[in-house]
Amino acid sequence: MKEIKHFINGEYVAGIDGRWFDDINPANGQKIARVAEGGAAEIDQAVRAARAALKGEWGTMPVERRMALLHKVADGINARFEEFLQAECLDTGKPRSMASHIDIPRGAANFKVFADLVKNVPTEAFAMDTPDGTGALNYTVRKPKGVIGVISPWNLPLLLMTWKVGPALACGNTVVVKPSEESPHTAALLGEVMNDAGIPKGVYNVVHGFGPNSAGEALTRHSGVDGITFTGETRTGTAIMKAAAEGIRDVSFELGGKNAAIVFAEADMDKAIEGTLRSAFANCGQVCFGTERVYVHRSRFDEFVSRLKEGVENLKMGWYDDPTVNFGPLISKEHRDKVLSYYHKAVEDGATVVTGGGIPEMEGELAEGAWVQPTIWTGLSEDSAVIREEIFGPCCHVTPFDSEDEVIALANNTAYGLAATFWTENLTQAHRVAPQLEAGLIWVNSWFLRDLRTAFGGSKQSGIGREGGTHGLDFYTELSNVCVKL
Ligand code: NAD
Numbered sequence: 001m002k003e004i005k006h007f008i009n010g011e012y013v014a015g016i017d018g019r020w021f022d023d024i025n026p027a028n029g030q031k032i033a034r035v036a037e038g039g040a041a042e043i044d045q046a047v048r049a050a051r052a053a054l055k056g057e058w059g060t061m062p063v064e065r066r067m068a069l070l071h072k073v074a075d076g077i078n079a080r081f082e083e084f085l086q087a088e089c090l091d092t093g094k095p096r097s098m099a100s101h102i103d104i105p106r107g108a109a110n111f112k113v114f115a116d117l118v119k120n121v122p123t124e125a126f127a128m129d130t131p132d133g134t135g136a137l138n139y140t141v142r143k144p145k146g147v148i149g150v151i152s153p154w155n156l157p158l159l160l161m162t163w164k165v166g167p168a169l170a171c172g173n174t175v176v177v178k179p180s181e182e183s184p185h186t187a188a189l190l191g192e193v194m195n196d197a198g199i200p201k202g203v204y205n206v207v208h209g210f211g212p213n214s215a216g217e218a219l220t221r222h223s224g225v226d227g228i229t230f231t232g233e234t235r236t237g238t239a240i241m242k243a244a245a246e247g248i249r250d251v252s253f254e255l256g257g258k259n260a261a262i263v264f265a266e267a268d269m270d271k272a273i274e275g276t277l278r279s280a281f282a283n284c285g286q287v288c289f290g291t292e293r294v295y296v297h298r299s300r301f302d303e304f305v306s307r308l309k310e311g312v313e314n315l316k317m318g319w320y321d322d323p324t325v326n327f328g329p330l331i332s333k334e335h336r337d338k339v340l341s342y343y344h345k346a347v348e349d350g351a352t353v354v355t356g357g358g359i360p361e362m363e364g365e366l367a368e369g370a371w372v373q374p375t376i377w378t379g380l381s382e383d384s385a386v387i388r389e390e391i392f393g394p395c396c397h398v399t400p401f402d403s404e405d406e407v408i409a410l411a412n413n414t415a416y417g418l419a420a421t422f423w424t425e426n427l428t429q430a431h432r433v434a435p436q437l438e439a440g441l442i443w444v445n446s447w448f449l450r451d452l453r454t455a456f457g458g459s460k461q462s463g464i465g466r467e468g469g470t471h472g473l474d475f476y477t478e479l480s481n482v483c484v485k486l
Contacts, residue, residue, distance in 0.1 A: 007191035010201030053202030146226030257418030285394035339393030417459030
């Protein structure tokens with residue numbers, strides 16, 4: 001049986017009190033590894049190592065050298081691409097086609113992109129007048145924030161974890177990562193890559209465990225952590241923010257969503273169907289900016305629903321290694337229970353089930369996995385919990401609309417503000433509608449098209465702050481203003 005240990009100060013270590021938990025493959029319910037379970041003691045060791053590393057070689061390393069090492073980390077991931085891919089697919093059950101195109105390449109890119117970006121950030125300077133006429137010069141010095149706590153989810157494990165570790169290290173910080181208990185594999189593997197690349201000990205640390213009363217909570221409460229960057233549920237964000245309030249520690253949050261897609265009368269229907277099949281069903285619907293509410297102009301409603309149904313019924317479920325498979329299981333049976341509770345609620349609230357709505361019949365060992373049918377509903381009123389709450393499963397509800405103003409109000413009628421997607425070939429309409437949508441990420445005629453130099457994050461209850469490009473610098477660094485009297 002494989003063992004996944006903590007990675008502290010450049011070494012793999014078991015927990016202090018020898019506790020372990022199981023890593024389960026959600027495709028067949030089988031145990032794939034036992035994972036060291038950390039708590040306050042292991043977090044303390046990791047934070048101490050990270051603090052010490054700030055004072056060591058890493059803290060005085062010339063920027064060029066630091067950037068070269070981060071490039072080596074990216075190259076190291078790419079050199080072990082297949083190993084990372086297998087680890088990610090076993091932890092999550094996601095199809096190889098997805099992990100090989102998105103998760104692993106982006107995991108590597110996150111180190112290169114932020115190394116290159118940070119190297120080229122200019123500093124601010126202001127010449128000012130003084131009463132005696134000599135003047136003064138102000139300039140800013142950007143310093144690392146210190147030790148960054150990184151808490152990441154299971155839906156895109158390597159991608160979302162490195163999305164934070166990449167900029168944190170590029171800015172000269174050190175990190176303590178608490179990966180999701182559902183997907184500990186790739187964070188652990190990255191430790192070997194860090195060592196091989198020559199990243200000094202203590203710069204990258206990983207402690208496995210759970211959230212409340214476990215490693216996650218301990219990380220948020222440790223006084224040696226200077227900032228906490230978190231991706232996960234909005235409710236968890238609330239708990240972390242309370243913990244971070246002690247010691248006034250900074251937070252950066254990428255949280256949940258209940259994202260709308262709008263299909264206008266002038267949409268290219270081929271593109272809208274292809275895009276919605278991805279936005280609602282890719283990664284078994286477990287993408288933070290995935291679509292769970294679709295609003296379609298009444299003139300195109302029937303056409304949209306019947307074509308989306310056809311597309312959904314052609315999705316192929318199965319073992320991740322089959323190259324024809326494009327639909328995997330949910331992350332766990334517990335998560336399936338949550339998703340199924342919404343499937344039942346939809347029926348109770350009077351939905352028409354266009355397709356799906358239950359558990360599919362899987363053959364052989366896959367029958368023990370966390371499979372669920374991709375599902376489309378129509379007919380619910382806007383106050384149903386199915387329309388209001390994040391489900392995080394492969395499902396969407398489709399509602400007809402009549403006017404642009406009406407659909408903008410419907411799309412914005414949510415506590416969340418992560419993403420919105422709309423489809424129209426009318427350029428004027430596109431530019432008129434986009435700024436009216438209350439979301440941090442707005443896609444027109446596309447979905448999940450990402451340029452890593454751009455701002456990423458959500459408004460309302462979907463997050464605090466923006467990461468991506470240079471937008472995360474205010475979180476990952478501290479600015480000192482130097483005023484020099486001339
Ligand atoms: P989660 O909040 O349950 O867990 C995320 C991480 O937080 C895990 O590592 C978990 O162990 C840890 N955690 C849980 N409780 C904690 C606590 N009290 N203190 C400290 N750490 C704690 O989220 P999840 O189920 O892993 O991921 C799914 C959620 O993530 C969805 O809501 C989804 O929308 C969101 N998400 C958002 C984005 C984004 O960019 N906005 C991206 C991906 C996922």
